[in-house]
Amino acid sequence: xxxxxASGKGGTGKTTVxxxxxxxxxxxxxxxxxxxxxxxxxxxxxxxxxxxxxxxxEVPLIDNQACTYxxxxxxxxxxxxxxxxxxxxxxxxxxxLCHGCGGCFAVCPEGAVLDSRRxxxxxxxxxxxxxxxxxxxxxxxxxxxxxxxxxxVAQAEETGITVVDAPPGTSCPVVTSLRRADCAVLVTExxxxxxxxxxxxxxxxxxxxxxxxxxxxxxxxxxxxIRDFARREGIPILLEIPFDRAVAEAYARGELLVERFPRxxxxxxxxxxxxxxxxxxx
Amino acid sequence: MxxxxxISGKGGTGKTSIxxxxxxxxxxKVLCDADVDAADLHLLLSxxxxxxxxxxxxxxxxxxxxxxxxxxECRKKCRFEAVSEEFVVDExxxxxxGVCAYFCPEGAVDMRPNxxxxxxxxxxxxxxxxHARLGIAEENSGKLVSLVRKQARRVAEEKGLDMILTDGxxxxxxxxxAAVGGATxxxxxxxxxxxxxxxxxxxxxxxxxxHVPVLVCVNKADLHPPSADSIEQWxxxxxxxxxxxxxxxxxxxxxxxxxxxxxxxxxGPARTAVMELWDQxxxxxxxxxxxxxxxxxxxxxx
Numbered sequence: 001x002x003x004x005x006a007s008g009k010g011g012t013g014k015t016t017v018x019x020x021x022x023x024x025x026x027x028x029x030x031x032x033x034x035x036x037x038x039x040x041x042x043x044x045x046x047x048x049x050x051x052x053x054x055x056x057x058e059v060p061l062i063d064n065q066a067c068t069y070x071x072x073x074x075x076x077x078x079x080x081x082x083x084x085x086x087x088x089x090x091x092x093x094x095x096x097l098c099h100g101c102g103g104c105f106a107v108c109p110e111g112a113v114l115d116s117r118r119x120x121x122x123x124x125x126x127x128x129x130x131x132x133x134x135x136x137x138x139x140x141x142x143x144x145x146x147x148x149x150x151x152x153v154a155q156a157e158e159t160g161i162t163v164v165d166a167p168p169g170t171s172c173p174v175v176t177s178l179r180r181a182d183c184a185v186l187v188t189e190x191x192x193x194x195x196x197x198x199x200x201x202x203x204x205x206x207x208x209x210x211x212x213x214x215x216x217x218x219x220x221x222x223x224x225x226i227r228d229f230a231r232r233e234g235i236p237i238l239l240e241i242p243f244d245r246a247v248a249e250a251y252a253r254g255e256l257l258v259e260r261f262p263r264x265x266x267x268x269x270x271x272x273x274x275x276x277x278x279x280x281x282x
Numbered sequence: 283m284x285x286x287x288x289i290s291g292k293g294g295t296g297k298t299s300i301x302x303x304x305x306x307x308x309x310x311k312v313l314c315d316a317d318v319d320a321a322d323l324h325l326l327l328s329x330x331x332x333x334x335x336x337x338x339x340x341x342x343x344x345x346x347x348x349x350x351x352x353x354x355e356c357r358k359k360c361r362f363e364a365v366s367e368e369f370v371v372d373e374x375x376x377x378x379x380g381v382c383a384y385f386c387p388e389g390a391v392d393m394r395p396n397x398x399x400x401x402x403x404x405x406x407x408x409x410x411x412x413h414a415r416l417g418i419a420e421e422n423s424g425k426l427v428s429l430v431r432k433q434a435r436r437v438a439e440e441k442g443l444d445m446i447l448t449d450g451x452x453x454x455x456x457x458x459x460a461a462v463g464g465a466t467x468x469x470x471x472x473x474x475x476x477x478x479x480x481x482x483x484x485x486x487x488x489x490x491x492x493h494v495p496v497l498v499c500v501n502k503a504d505l506h507p508p509s510a511d512s513i514e515q516w517x518x519x520x521x522x523x524x525x526x527x528x529x530x531x532x533x534x535x536x537x538x539x540x541x542x543x544x545x546x547x548x549x550g551p552a553r554t555a556v557m558e559l560w561d562q563x564x565x566x567x568x569x570x571x572x573x574x575x576x577x578x579x580x581x582x583x584x
Contacts, residue, residue: 008320010293010452015477037453038291038484040477076384078341101379102361140487143424143456168293168452169319172421175374192538193298197320203418208374221535245505252506254476 002162003275004181006205008197010168012187013217013241016251017271018165019044020258022131024268029131030157034177035167036121036136036148043254047126047133054122055136055151057144059095060104061116067091073104073113100147120148123155146176153180168197170204178205183278184212185238185271190222195229202235211278213238215271238274239267283438284466284567285431285446287316289489291481293452295473296501299534299544301449302326303556304563305408306545311445313406314434315413316461318399318426323449326543329404329411337401337414337429339422341378341393343371349390356382356391374419398422401430403437408543410437424456431461445567454488462488466567467495469525473502474509482513486522496522497566499559503527525562528555 005018015033019041022031033041042049060073060082069086081097082104083090093104095118104113121138136152138145145167153176156162166177178184184205188198198214205212212235216226219240230237250260257264286304288297301323305313315323343364345356350369357365360382364375371382383391398421401414412434414426434446450461450468462468468489472482482498489496498517503510510527517524531552537544544553 009322010290010295010320011473012294035453037455037458038477038481040292040480043476043480076381078378078380099377099379100361101377101381102359103379103381103384106359106381107384138455140454140484141459141491143459145453145455169423170418171319171416171423171457172419173453173455175419191535192325192541193322196322196325200320200418207419221532223539248505252473252475252478252509 001279002156002164002181004164004166004178004184004210005187006166006174006178006184006201007168007187008170008201009188009194012189012194013215014168014187015040015044015165016257017185017187017215018163020256020264021268021271022163023129023256024258024265025161025272027130028160030160030162031131031133032152032156032162032164033133033135034149034152034164036138036145036152037167039135039137041165042126042133042135044256045128045131045133047128047131049124049126051125052122055120055148056117057098057100057120057147058102059098059100059116059118060093061114062091062093063112063114064091066110066112068110070109072107072109076103076107099144120144123151145173149173149176153177156180170200174204175208178208178210181210183275184210185215185275186212187215187217188226189218190216190224190226194222195225198226198229202233213274213278216240218243236274236278239271241267283435283444283446285448286467286469286563286567287448287450287461287465288469288471289450289458289461289485290452290471291454291485292473292478295471295478296528296534297471298322298326298449299538300471300501300556300559301447302543303545304447304560306543307557307560308445308447308564310443311409311447312434312438312441312443313409313411314430314446314448315411316427316430316448317451318414318416318423318430319451319457321413321415324411324413326538326541327406327408327411328541329402329406329413331402331404333403335401336397337399337426338395339398339425340396341380342373342376342396343378343380343382344392344394345369345371346390346392349388351388353387355385355387359385399426401426401433403433410441412437424460427451427457427460454484458485458488462494463492465494467497469497469499469563472498472500472513474500474506474513476509479509479513479516483516486520497525497563498522499526499528501528502530505530523566525566526555526559528552528559
């Protein structure tokens with residue numbers, strides 16, 4: 001079962017919930033950090049990284065010897081990643097603009113489009129007690145997170161529980177992270193920003209057909225607007241977590257809350273049982 | 283024309299609250315919300331929408347069932363696994379590359395322009411605001427970021443204003459790259475946590491890659507002062523301008539709950555700290571494009 005922890009708004013506690021949930025559950029659990037732009041789960045889990053694999057995207061390199069400047073590659077590319085000027089016999093690829101669709105390779109009649117590679121980032125694996133971690137780390141300067149996220153998601157195991165720590169927002173990186181999820185936990189806070197972004201996230205999981213529930217973090221700092229929204233939309237509130245300065249300080253130091261506060265272990269186990277309720281048709 | 287872009291790497295550090303306060307303090311400026319994925323600035327500024335336009339970007343493939351002979355060429359060629367076994371394109375997976383349409387022997391694939399969202403030019407009590415709404419689960423957020431920044435520049439030129447204050451997205455990927463390029467400076471709002479520091483380093487690395495000067499402040503600094511200290515030290519060691527600390531203060535949330543910036547809601551240490559922060563940022567912007575400069579020179583407020 002894949003449980004995705006998401007939220008439209010950043011900084012609401014996604015990573016805290018994902019890591020502590022994974023640590024609280026009995027038996028082996030997989031944790032996938034799909035927030036490849038800013039992977040934070042392992043700052044708290046602190047698993048030793050034992051495997052590291054570079055992830056590349058196949059991008060074109062044009063062989064000027066073989067190229068006849070027919071222009072077919074330029075014609076198929078919708079991302080302006082190839083420039084051909086027959087008059088001056090210039091054929092150039094711009095790998096940083098390439099989306100990896102493979103069109104130029106498929107269309108070239110001369111076999112003049114050669115495989116080149118652009119480094120997207122790395123996928124790393126490690127383990128800490130019962131939690132098996134897979135994390136993606138986007139190269140700083142790389143624009144395209146989704147292909148790297150796809151590699152992380154592809155590591156999800158068929159059996160057992162997999163917890164996905166998704167990136168903030170509601171656009172393609174989130175959609176890619178949630179693609180195989182069985183259910184989603186939307187972490188938010190009871191403020192205008194929290195609600196606005198929760199509405200977007202709830203819209204995204206609905207569009208994807210993924211059952212979802214809400215975790216209200218810092219439930220005592222704002223007002224009742226998340227509860228009203230949840231009631232109106234028929235989305236269950238799975239857990240409410242009050243603000244606690246001691247917890248915020250422990251988080252700041254990078255501590256695992258389930259190890260420091262027994263209450264957090266109970267909370268996470270309760271959350272897990274509520275999540276299972278999401279999957280039972282009413 | 284100067285443009286300050288507020289980013290953070292990590293989400294939820296207080297970018298929008300701080301930019302909202304700057305909006306109340308700065309004069310002669312255009313505001314721009316470039317966090318198009320989850321735009322929140324309008325919640326503090328109650329905009330009255332003036333211009334409103336659709337944001338069209340890229341294409342989506344549609345297979346016409348009556349022309350499709352189910353040969354499987356599109357499924358074989360699609361690198362994004364967007365064509366189902368029933369030969370229906372999943373819009374959320376389609377990248378709009380058109381490879382399926384190119385190779386379809388029957389011409390059964392239409393490439394249709396894609397409406398990804400909307401953008402607006404609004405009036406607020408703190409000046410013009412350019413903002414946008416990306417459609418749910420849509421792509422092309424980087425292009426929309428570039429578009430709202432371009433429109434903000436146009437509005438500033440039309441109205442003779444000389445500053446743009448831009449609320450940027452979290453992360454370091456495509457929308458952030460689109461938000462940072464060509465800015466006068468970025469202000470990175472960090473928080474004094476292990477993740478806050480980690481994410482700051484990556485965001486600062488990205489800005490440096492684009493040769494944009496980096497200013498750094500720490501929000502909620504008193505939650506863990508040792509982390510705030512180590513962030514300040516890290517900035518000094520890496521040539522980034524450390525411009526101040528803000529306290530952890532529920533007044534930020536209280537102001538947000540009534541749709542106001544912190545400057546318009548109550549008094550207290552957080553308000554003073556934000557005003558001091560703005561002084562530092564403004565002197566930097568005023569000094570023009572100086573990548574490194576003497577902290578002493580602007581510690582005494584004029």
